Amino acid sequence: MKDTTDPAVPIIRVRNLRRDFKVGARGRGRGVLRAVNDASFDVMPGETLGVVGESGSGKSTIGRMLVGLLPASGGEIELFGETITGPLGKRALARVRHRLQFVFQDPHAAMNPRMRISDIIAEPIDIQGGWSRKARADRVSELLDLVGLSAQFADRFPHEFSGGQRQRIVIARALALDPDFIVCDEAVAALDVSMQAQVINLLMDLQDRLGLSYLFIAHDLAVVRAVSTRIAVLYAGEIVELSGKSALYEDPRHPYTQALLAAIPRPEVGVRKPPIRGEVPSMLNRPAGCALCPRCPSAFDRCKTEAPALREVAPGHSVACHLYDGA
Amino acid sequence: MLQVENLSVDFRVDSGWIRSVDEVSFALDAQSTLGIVGESGSGKSVTALSILRLHARRNTRMTGRIVFDGEDLLAMPERRLHEMRGRDIAMIFQDPMHSLNPVLTIGDQIGETLRIHQGLNRAAAEKAAAGLLDMVRIPDAKRRVTDFPHQLSGGMRQRVMIAMAIACRPRLLIADEPTTALDVTVQAQILDLLRDLREEIGMAVILISHDLGLVAEFAERVLVMYAGELVEDAPARNIFEAPAHPYSEGLLKAIPSADVDMHRLYAIPGRIPDPGDRPPGCNFAPRCALAQPACSATPPALDTLAPGHRIRCPVRLAAREPAA
Amino acid sequence: MTDATVPPAAARAPLSPGAARRRILMRRLWRHRSFRLGAVILLVIVLMALAAPLLSNGEPTKMNLRARFAPPSADFIFGADNFGRDIFTRVLYGARISLWIGFASAMLAAAGGALVGLASAWYRRLDGVIMRIMDALLAFPAILLAIGINAALGPQVSSVIIALAAAYVPRMARIVRAAALVVRELDYVDAARVSGASAGRIIFRHILPNCLAPLIVSLTFVFAYAILAEAALSFLGIGPPPPQPSWGNIIAEGRDYSVEAWWIMLFPGLAISLAALGTNLLGDGLRDVLDPRLKIEA
Numbered sequence: 001m002k003d004t005t006d007p008a009v010p011i012i013r014v015r016n017l018r019r020d021f022k023v024g025a026r027g028r029g030r031g032v033l034r035a036v037n038d039a040s041f042d043v044m045p046g047e048t049l050g051v052v053g054e055s056g057s058g059k060s061t062i063g064r065m066l067v068g069l070l071p072a073s074g075g076e077i078e079l080f081g082e083t084i085t086g087p088l089g090k091r092a093l094a095r096v097r098h099r100l101q102f103v104f105q106d107p108h109a110a111m112n113p114r115m116r117i118s119d120i121i122a123e124p125i126d127i128q129g130g131w132s133r134k135a136r137a138d139r140v141s142e143l144l145d146l147v148g149l150s151a152q153f154a155d156r157f158p159h160e161f162s163g164g165q166r167q168r169i170v171i172a173r174a175l176a177l178d179p180d181f182i183v184c185d186e187a188v189a190a191l192d193v194s195m196q197a198q199v200i201n202l203l204m205d206l207q208d209r210l211g212l213s214y215l216f217i218a219h220d221l222a223v224v225r226a227v228s229t230r231i232a233v234l235y236a237g238e239i240v241e242l243s244g245k246s247a248l249y250e251d252p253r254h255p256y257t258q259a260l261l262a263a264i265p266r267p268e269v270g271v272r273k274p275p276i277r278g279e280v281p282s283m284l285n286r287p288a289g290c291a292l293c294p295r296c297p298s299a300f301d302r303c304k305t306e307a308p309a310l311r312e313v314a315p316g317h318s319v320a321c322h323l324y325d326g327a
Numbered sequence: 328m329l330q331v332e333n334l335s336v337d338f339r340v341d342s343g344w345i346r347s348v349d350e351v352s353f354a355l356d357a358q359s360t361l362g363i364v365g366e367s368g369s370g371k372s373v374t375a376l377s378i379l380r381l382h383a384r385r386n387t388r389m390t391g392r393i394v395f396d397g398e399d400l401l402a403m404p405e406r407r408l409h410e411m412r413g414r415d416i417a418m419i420f421q422d423p424m425h426s427l428n429p430v431l432t433i434g435d436q437i438g439e440t441l442r443i444h445q446g447l448n449r450a451a452a453e454k455a456a457a458g459l460l461d462m463v464r465i466p467d468a469k470r471r472v473t474d475f476p477h478q479l480s481g482g483m484r485q486r487v488m489i490a491m492a493i494a495c496r497p498r499l500l501i502a503d504e505p506t507t508a509l510d511v512t513v514q515a516q517i518l519d520l521l522r523d524l525r526e527e528i529g530m531a532v533i534l535i536s537h538d539l540g541l542v543a544e545f546a547e548r549v550l551v552m553y554a555g556e557l558v559e560d561a562p563a564r565n566i567f568e569a570p571a572h573p574y575s576e577g578l579l580k581a582i583p584s585a586d587v588d589m590h591r592l593y594a595i596p597g598r599i600p601d602p603g604d605r606p607p608g609c610n611f612a613p614r615c616a617l618a619q620p621a622c623s624a625t626p627p628a629l630d631t632l633a634p635g636h637r638i639r640c641p642v643r644l645a646a647r648e649p650a651a
Numbered sequence: 652m653t654d655a656t657v658p659p660a661a662a663r664a665p666l667s668p669g670a671a672r673r674r675i676l677m678r679r680l681w682r683h684r685s686f687r688l689g690a691v692i693l694l695v696i697v698l699m700a701l702a703a704p705l706l707s708n709g710e711p712t713k714m715n716l717r718a719r720f721a722p723p724s725a726d727f728i729f730g731a732d733n734f735g736r737d738i739f740t741r742v743l744y745g746a747r748i749s750l751w752i753g754f755a756s757a758m759l760a761a762a763g764g765a766l767v768g769l770a771s772a773w774y775r776r777l778d779g780v781i782m783r784i785m786d787a788l789l790a791f792p793a794i795l796l797a798i799g800i801n802a803a804l805g806p807q808v809s810s811v812i813i814a815l816a817a818a819y820v821p822r823m824a825r826i827v828r829a830a831a832l833v834v835r836e837l838d839y840v841d842a843a844r845v846s847g848a849s850a851g852r853i854i855f856r857h858i859l860p861n862c863l864a865p866l867i868v869s870l871t872f873v874f875a876y877a878i879l880a881e882a883a884l885s886f887l888g889i890g891p892p893p894p895q896p897s898w899g900n901i902i903a904e905g906r907d908y909s910v911e912a913w914w915i916m917l918f919p920g921l922a923i924s925l926a927a928l929g930t931n932l933l934g935d936g937l938r939d940v941l942d943p944r945l946k947i948e949a
Binding site for chain 1: 837838839841842843844845846847848849852856857860861
Binding site: 054055162163164165192193194195196197198200201204219220221222223225226245246249259260261262263264265266267268274275276277279280 | 366367480481482483510511512513514515516518519537538539540541543544567568577578579581582583584585586588589591592593594595596598599
């Protein structure tokens with residue numbers, strides 16, 4: 001029942017995506033906050049695109065726009081050949097909706113506390129309609145089994161489960177209609193270390209078995225390394241580096257990526273480099289040039305006035321930084 | 328300087344009492360750093376809050392002794408403890424936004440501690456507050472004292488909390504997940520700051536975190552807690568280079584690395600037992616690869632593996648004994 | 652990778668999870684002292700109203716001219732009124748009408764308020780208009796509004812109910828809207844949206860059930876208000892029409908004789924106070940137990 005997908009054609013194409021939020025009351029103090037600015041990327045069938053950034057980087061906003069939870073302010077999103085932005089976007093989204101799903105950060109908030117596990121997992125099925133009672137029950141058991149939970153859990157309520165188990169249930173719901181693409185928004189950030197490893201392994205096993213593609217949003221570069229094929233690093237709403245996994249970790253080009261990697265606490269005893277100074281700027285008064293400029297150790301004059309564009313510095317490796325303009 | 332002996336903490340729930348911290352003992356030298364690591368429900372934060380007796384009294388039962396400079400904090404009258412809080416022992420928390428009063432300037436809030444404990448007047452307190460903001464590396468400190476908490480970023484707020492905590496130059500600072508709510512780059516800055524301040528002031532620091540990486544970088548000595556019990560107490564180097572308890576080992580292996588590619592992560596099977604439903608023997612036995620039948624029968628004791636290294640695992644203790 | 656451990660909470664309780672949860676809730680409620688007292692008071696009043704034919708002479712409208720203004724005695728324990736009707740019987744039968752008015756108008760107000768509040772919370776564009784209308788209604792004293800509506804509909808029990816319900820819809824709407832605005836931002840609502848759920852499904856399956864706690868709590872308070880308001884309307888002569896007794900109209904009829912036959916007003920008045928007290932105690936208990944902000948972390 002799955003549509004055939006060509007492995008060489010991206011299932012997701014995002015071009016110049018933009019999202020603005022109006023902030024402040026009407027009139028005085030009203031401003032526009034650009035949460036996502038000019039983001040372009042593809043997701044190929046069966047791959048995981050990791051999206052990394054700190055708070056305010058716009059990573060969650062991108063994820064929410066991809067599944068239609070937030071409308072885009074500009075730019076284009078194409079899912080499975082359907083353009084879900086623009087005037088005909090709603091119709092197009094309805095046609096591909098069954099192929100998309102979303103896994104949330106907080107497994108406690110992601111389930112209606114008054115519903116049974118079977119009804120939570122079967123919600124996408126119930127919304128789609130047309131399933132017999134038997135088929136629905138069988139599918140729920142199958143899904144529970146798929147995420148490593150006992151089928152006996154179907155009649156229970158969410159409050160009876162631990163965080164790690166809840167996240168498995170949320171994943172089971174996401175798989176209900178056999179989607180092709182799942183946005184995981186900080187899907188393991190709320191879990192303890194030992195649960196986190198279990199859930200990450202589960203997501204990867206499912207990818208192997210079902211041929212899923214993920215957009216994996218996280219703030220933790222180590223987690224992203226474990227799951228991703230390619231990685232986009234976001235800073236202040238813009239993609240500053242986009243590359244394959246090994247290139248990003250072995251040869252990070254953007255000063256921000258380098259700083260992020262250096263800042264990860266590592267479970268080994270020893271001294272380390274001083275961290276990058278400052279914090280993410282408010283996007284209400286974004287600097288004229290490069291957004292990182294005030295914090296960047298390598299900034300020069302041009303960085304203050306001119307925003308760098310994302311350009312390819314090696315095959316499949318793009319960076320938005322003036323340091324690489326000469327290349 | 329600090330000696331915790333057989334500390335147990337129970338909380339009242341609907342169905343009776345549940346044990347949150349079970350017979351924890353450890354010692355801390357002046358000017359040293361101690362990390363307490365564990366997952367949620369391990370009792371690490373409860374242990375730390377007990378040192379200042381910050382639990383609601385009505386629903387908590389604490390037994391054991393917490394000796395600070397020869398005095399038992401658990402037996403101490405409330406008034407005496409009040410004097411010590413903030414002056415000798417200070418604490419910072421995970422969420423700097425909810426720990427600050429939104430309607431007072433940060434200068435007022437820092438000054439308050441000084442006025443209470445050192446009897447400074449308003450003007451002197453404000454000046455001292457500016458000095459403290461300078462100490463926690465808040466740029467332009469003199470102007471910042473009149474700011475309100477909402478005007479500061481998360482990292483700046485945590486710096487303000489630290490300034491309040493060190494105002495009286497305490498001899499012990501307890502930091503409970505101080506960087507969990509912060510971004511990675513800011514987290515590194517705060518950790519650097521704590522490290523520097525410890526040397527400047529000469530205080531001991533207890534860092535509580537779920538993040539082993541963070542603790543490894545900061546602490547000289549590390550306690551690993553699991554399901555309310557201390558399972559390993561060792562110098563940081565030992566824990567991270569050669570963890571002896573199977574739980575510490577599993578936890579360490581389960582952390583994804585930013586430095587190497589892994590096809591699959593190591594995962595400890597199962598989950599932490601509920602506090603009301605712990606297994607009869609070793610709490611970790613149901614998840615442990617080394618578990619023997621005896622492990623599920625009797626609760627193991629914390630024992631010395633090597634000088635300065637204690638673990639709660641009879642299997643590993645037995646394996647090392649012939650060598651020792 | 653499998654995590655087949657059974658949650659211990661469920662392993663201990665052989666009950667179905669829903670029943671177990673309800674049982675915990677009931678136990679918490681029953682442990683709450685004011686809830687218990689309020690529940691007992693209300694239960695006694697309701698039982699007495701239901702058992703009225705057994706407890707009294709069974710004829711609340713039967714006149715007995717010889718017993719006019721009989722003071723409380725063994726024959727007439729609450730005394731008799733200006734037509735010689737037994738006040739005790741009338742108070743018991745009056746309870747049926749008064750409680751019915753309280754119950755029906757509270758339920759209607761809750762239903763109306765829930766619809767308005769949910770619409771307002773979900774359709775953000777309507778919110779401004781709806782809430783301004785509700786504000787305007789709230790600006791009228793509820794009793795004044797009820798007087799107007801009741802005057803327009805004519806003197807019947809049903810028009811009293813409609814009038815009181817209409818008067819309390821705005822505050823119910825506010826309460827539901829406030830709760831719904833919180834719930835609509837929760838991830839499980841987004842999860843339903845990602846799967847393409849319709850507005851109706853989201854509102855009635857996800858939002859409403861999770862707004863019920865504040866709704867139930869305020870329902871009890873509206874019930875108490877409505878019983879009091881029924882008395883006020885009767886006093887103004889636009890309550891449930893005589894001769895069928897309600898607590899309000901017994902008092903209203905007795906007001907001309909308040910000095911010489913104080914018992915006519917006293918006993919229905921006590922009944923009203925007791926019912927209102929019981930309801931408020933019950934409501935306080937419900938609020939303490941159902942309001943998650945006060946719930947003790949387990």
